[in-house]
Amino acid sequence: MQSRALPSSPRLRVRRHPERGAYDAQTVHAILDEAMIAHVGFIDDQTPVVIPAAYGRDGDNLYLHGSAVALWSKRMAEGAPVCVTVTLFDGLVLARSTFKHSMNYRSVMVFGTAQLVSEREEKLHGLECIVEHLVPGRSREARPPNEKELTGTSVLRLSLSQSSAKVRSGGPLDDEDDFARPVWAGVLPASIGYGTPIPDALVPPIVNVPDYISLYDR
Amino acid sequence: MQSRALPSSPRLRVRRHPERGAYDAQTVHAILDEAMIAHVGFIDDQTPVVIPAAYGRDGDNLYLHGSAVALWSKRMAEGAPVCVTVTLFDGLVLARSTFKHSMNYRSVMVFGTAQLVSEREEKLHGLECIVEHLVPGRSREARPPNEKELTGTSVLRLSLSQSSAKVRSGGPLDDEDDFARPVWAGVLPASIGYGTPIPDALVPPIVNVPDYISLYDR
Numbered sequence: 001m002q003s004r005a006l007p008s009s010p011r012l013r014v015r016r017h018p019e020r021g022a023y024d025a026q027t028v029h030a031i032l033d034e035a036m037i038a039h040v041g042f043i044d045d046q047t048p049v050v051i052p053a054a055y056g057r058d059g060d061n062l063y064l065h066g067s068a069v070a071l072w073s074k075r076m077a078e079g080a081p082v083c084v085t086v087t088l089f090d091g092l093v094l095a096r097s098t099f100k101h102s103m104n105y106r107s108v109m110v111f112g113t114a115q116l117v118s119e120r121e122e123k124l125h126g127l128e129c130i131v132e133h134l135v136p137g138r139s140r141e142a143r144p145p146n147e148k149e150l151t152g153t154s155v156l157r158l159s160l161s162q163s164s165a166k167v168r169s170g171g172p173l174d175d176e177d178d179f180a181r182p183v184w185a186g187v188l189p190a191s192i193g194y195g196t197p198i199p200d201a202l203v204p205p206i207v208n209v210p211d212y213i214s215l216y217d218r
Numbered sequence: 219m220q221s222r223a224l225p226s227s228p229r230l231r232v233r234r235h236p237e238r239g240a241y242d243a244q245t246v247h248a249i250l251d252e253a254m255i256a257h258v259g260f261i262d263d264q265t266p267v268v269i270p271a272a273y274g275r276d277g278d279n280l281y282l283h284g285s286a287v288a289l290w291s292k293r294m295a296e297g298a299p300v301c302v303t304v305t306l307f308d309g310l311v312l313a314r315s316t317f318k319h320s321m322n323y324r325s326v327m328v329f330g331t332a333q334l335v336s337e338r339e340e341k342l343h344g345l346e347c348i349v350e351h352l353v354p355g356r357s358r359e360a361r362p363p364n365e366k367e368l369t370g371t372s373v374l375r376l377s378l379s380q381s382s383a384k385v386r387s388g389g390p391l392d393d394e395d396d397f398a399r400p401v402w403a404g405v406l407p408a409s410i411g412y413g414t415p416i417p418d419a420l421v422p423p424i425v426n427v428p429d430y431i432s433l434y435d436r
Contacts (some may be wrong), residue, residue: 011262011265011267013330014287015288015289016285036307036321037256037305037307037309037321037323039259039268039303039305040268041257041259041266041267041268041301042266043261043264043266044229046261046299047229047299047301047329048230048259048260048261048266048267048299048300049259049266049301049303049327050257050258050259050268050302050327051303051327052303052305052323052325053241054321067234070233070234071233073370076396078389081264081265081266081279083259083265083266083267083268084268085257085268085269085270087255087257087270089254089255089410091413092254092352092353092434094353094356094360094431095360096360096361097343097360097361097362097363097367098346098349098356098357098360098361098362098363099345099361099363099364099367099371101349101352101356101360103254103255103272103332103352105270107270109267109268109269111265115339126402127316127317128316129411131316131319134310134319134321135233135310135312135319136310138316138319139316141401141402142312142313142314142315142319142401143314143315143316143317143318143396143399143401144315144316145316146317147313149315149317153317154231171416171418171419172418174418178361179420181361182422182425183359183361183420183425184359184417184425184426184427184431185358185417185418185420185421186415186416186417186418186421186427187415187416187418188288188413188415188416188431188434189410189413189414189415189416190254190410190411190412190413191407191410191413192408192410192411193408193409193410193411194406194407194408195309195406195407195408195409196407197404197405197406197407198389198404198405198406198407199402199403200390200392200403200404200405201389202397203402203403203404204400206400207293207400207401207402208402209402209404210402213312213402213406216310216406217267
């Protein structure tokens with residue numbers, strides 16, 4: 001991806017509020033790395049289907065995984081076109097008029113066709129990217145996949161070459177005529193917050209909560 | 219929607235982990251009311267497109283809105299099939315094996331065809347539902363839409379008659395063989411957290427932060 005260059009595909013250009021579009025790899029990568037859940041869209045029997053999914057990133061590739069018999073991983077492995085959208089909710093924007101209410105957000109859309117990863121080393125790498133995306137450092141401690149787990153799972157690679165970001169930030173964009181209204185206006189910031197870790201009942205007492213969980217912050 | 223009855227459409231049945239499926243209106247409504255952003259999937263020129271969007275709910279209907287000239291609201295107004303997916307991220311699930319790592323979440327999928335709302339009163343009601351979903355109480359204080367704003371906006375109604383929920387909660391589901399591993403396992407709970415309201419620079423000093431923002435909690 002070239003920095004800030006407009007993408008070649010018109011589908012990737014942000015048309016509503018073009019000033020919110022961003023096409024540089026740094027912006028796209030940062031949003032993908034911070035968010036947790038992707039919404040994966042595909043077509044099944046002429047119907048759009050959108051499912052939430054975990055993912056990982058390595059450079060300019062996304063990795064997705066699913067049961068080898070799940071509908072969506074089968075469709076994607078067959079070469080069906082896909083749209084992966086990732087959205088971070090950053091706040092509520094309260095304007096003086098109901099109409100100008102908005103949300104602050106950062107989103108990425110990725111279009112393309114995923115490749116089924118068949119080579120064993122890349123499959124392991126893709127799964128590791130997904131776990132490391134959720135909990136950096138975790139793959140060094142947890143047991144790696146065994147043969148049965150590997151066989152039952154499809155790992156899919158989706159290039160970020162057809163991706164763009166859209167970012168809305170800042171306060172309300174009220175009409176000037178509304179400025180004098182005696183109503184509060186502004187932003188209520190939002191972000192993902194994490195609570196106290198809940199250990200599984202069977203964790204031996206000598207095993208402490210690891211730093212990558214007790215200090216977890218994204 | 220009948221309580222817990224399996225839906226007539228096979229597309230709505232949760233096939234992976236069927237025990238996580240929920241088909242009652244109460245579960246579906248609660249998830250829709252708590253979440254903020256929907257991911258709206260539609261087909262454009264044989265390509266799936268997934269966009270983040272605000273929404274509101276009134277009974278068994280969702281309301282969506284968009285610029286009257288936006289691609290997605292045009293496609294939906296034309297009667298294109300749609301899939302609206304809403305996901306709440308509830309936590310990271312750390313298992314003893316990388317493979318069993320998961321997320322706790324609550325999601326809703328809605329399939330159907332949206333209706334373009336042309337009647338003025340319902341259009342105003344749909345827009346009010348969207349604002350009230352984001353900030354309950356807000357529509358009593360902010361200026362209602364004027365004619366120009368109404369004309370430039372499409373409001374779409376989508377029935378929840380074809381909807382289902384999927385919920386994952388609780389700790390890791392490790393293989394028994396992994397129980398003895400000396401690695402921490404459990405859940406890191408997550409939820410949306412809200413920060414300190416940031417007033418717009420032009421809000422008069424006599425206008426205080428309203429209770430529906432200072433006490434905002436979902």
